Structure formats: structure tokens, C-alpha cells
Amino acid sequence: MLKKIDSSQLRVGMFIHDLDCSWIEHPFVRNRFMVSSEDEIRKILAAQIRSVVIDCSKGVGVEDAPTLAEVRAQTENELLDLAAQPAPAPLRSSMAEELQRAANIRRQAAGLVREVMQDARLGKAIELERVAPVVENITASILRNPGALLGLLRIKGKDDYTFLHSVSVCTLLVAFCRSRNLNDETTYQAGLGGLLHDTGKAFVPDHILNKPGSLDDEEFAIIRRHPQDGYEILRKTPGIGPIPLDITLHHHERRDGSGYPDRLAGDDISELAQMTAIVDVYDAITADRVYHKGLPAADALRKIYEWSKFHFSPVLAQEFVRCVGIYPVGTLVLLESGRLAVVVEPHESSLLTPKVNAFFDAKRQAYIRTETVDLARADKIVRHELPDKWKVDPMQFMAAAAA
DSSP states (O other): OEEEEEGGGOOTTOEEEEOOSOGGGOOOSOSOEEOOOHHHHHHHHHTTOOEEEEETTTSOOOTTSOBHHHHHHHHHHHHHHHHTSOOOOOOSSOHHHHHHHHHHHHHHHHHHHHHHHHHHHTTOOOOHHHHHHHHHHHHHHHHHOHHHHHHHTTOOOTTTHHHHHHHHHHHHHHHHHHHTTOOHHHHHHHHHHHHHTTGGGGGSOHHHHTOSSOOOHHHHHHHTTHHHHHHHHHHTSTTOOHHHHHHHHHTTOOTTSOOSSSOOOGGGSOHHHHHHHHHHHHHHHHSOBTTBOOOOHHHHHHHHHHHTTTTSOHHHHHHHHHHHOSSOTTOEEEETTSEEEEEEEOOSSOTTSOEEEEEEETTTTEEEEEEEEETTTSOOEEEEOOHHHHTOOHHHHHHHHHO
């Protein structure tokens, strides 16, 4: 039986099934292992891992701890309550109208980030006049239809992950700012910070960035220098404002003081840096890497919500969930009718009833003619599904149905 316990309850002889934290933030080679020494427990506590999932069938248990199923059910009920609150504003253009423009913006932005990092390695200054139009194009796309660009950015290859991650953080941050009704200049400056937040990784060796496994202590120390390195690069950029500098330096800070580089806590971390921390982790844990399979977006949102008890602002985490939706664009879902569908547009007022493109009959195990379904009028989502389980590419049907 799987149970979730506070890390302070760990004992030698327990079998850890999941460290319940972002895989990029823990110092262990594996997520699952038998606790064999007090040193391992101290290492878990020192890494600020607040809770873990243990397998009581493989080791020592905790009698009164809640089961993992009970914890997930509670989280699901809380998210359903959250979903009953107002959703994003209506879209200004359809998915069909925006997808092609979004593809061009994605390509342009990724190329720019690549060039910025190459220039940084060579000691060249960042030219804001080259960066500004890209941020403006991303913002315009978000205003027209946020789902198009956000959906396309879920696809990242191992060779362009670092660059597309920066584009994703920019795009998510702009969408987050718009959903919170922040003014245009603040939103632009936040987008600029999101696009440039990982510039310091230009100085991290590729063999560390792309290592097929967990980092050792020395490699962790190198990777943790990137916020400060990025800040120093941007600080020399003519015309750069305080918001991009703050986002670059503090996007790895955590509200419980467990982050870096300055171990800031609570409201000592600016609101925009806290927002960036949320979108940065969300995008990182949903991406496939050589050494880690990304979480489905719906599962990642649930993790962000759970981790907000310690690492993130609970209020901002809830607002982020409302921003991207309980089932973000691109999510594969099973409908009550037995069809598989991909989410293509959020509903104007309900996070639980987005528009979807149904393309597969799960009962007959056969593809069907793609149909756009407004779930506010017909059918219902039963649950989200893993594309690998069904061997389908939901993004292919989002694009095909919109064409």
C-alpha cells in the first residue's frame, strides 16, 4: 500500500516510492529506494523535501498516514472547487487562425534565445532591440489565443530543450500576467525576464546540462550558479529594467527559504519572481528529457498545487491553475462517450468544460472523423490519459482539426 508521510516520519527500513518533489531538485540517483541509513534521511531533510510516498508492502509503514489515493482524492476535490471559480476571458481568434502564426513565433523565439546564449558565451552584450519584438509577438499571440502557442511549446526535442524552455517560460508568464490583469508594461517586462531567465546557463557545460542522470554535488553547485551568472550578464545590458534582473536572479527561490541563490523566503521574493518560479517548474516537469519522462500537464498542475504548501504561494498557484485550466490545451482526455479527445480551447466560464477535438473511439480501438465538441453542451471528461498508453499524438489532431 502506498502512503504519503511527512519527511520527519522517515525511518530506516522504509521503502521510498516517490520523493514527491521536482526531479531537478533532489540529490538522489533514483526516486525509489530502501532507506538504509540515518545519513539518507538527513540528506532528504537537508534537501528540503517535505513529504515522501512510501510503499508499506516493501518496508516499514506508518499506521495512521493517509494513503496516496486518499491524498490524491483530496487534491482532486480541491481543484474541482477551484475550477468552479471564474475562468479566463474569451478568446479573440480561433485555434485555426492562430496555429500557423504561433508556429512561426515559436521558431523565431527559439532561434533568438540560441543566439543570445551563444553571444553570452563569447562575452557579447545582449541587444534588447532584437529581443523586444519577440516578446511583443508572443504577447500578441497570447492575446489572440493563448492555447495555440502554449500547445505547440509542449513539444520539445532534446537538442532544443534549453531554448524552447525559455520561450515556454516567457509565454506562460505573459499568459499568467494577462490572467491576473497586470498592466501592459509590467507584462512586457515579465515576458522579457522569462525569455532571458536562463541566460546564465550559457556558462554551464553541455555535459552537465544534458547529463543522463542525477547531478553530483559538484555539478549541482555549477548549475546553481546560473541565476547569478545570468544576472551579471543582463546587468551589463543597456536599457534592461529591474523586473528582468529580478526574475533572472530569483526564479529558483522558494517561499520556505529552500531555494537559491539568496535563500529568500516568503514575501522577500517579489511577486513576479514567485510567478516565474511556478511556470519554470511547471514547464520543466512536463518536458521529456533523456533521463526523465515528463508528466502530463494535468498531473503537473496537481503537483504544483500540492507543492504550494511549502515552495510556492498558494494564492498564485491557484491563480496559475485557473490561468492554464484544469485540463490545459493539448491534454489528452477520455470522454464519457468513450472517445479520446485533445483539449483545444478553454471554455469562457468553466474550467471543466473546454472545447475538445474528439478523434478516437476507445471502445472500438479505432480512429474516427475528428469532431470539435463543446463540453459545455455535450459529453463530459472522465479523466486525462497518457498519449503513450494509446500510442497517439494528441497535438497532431489539435492542428489537423484546426486546419
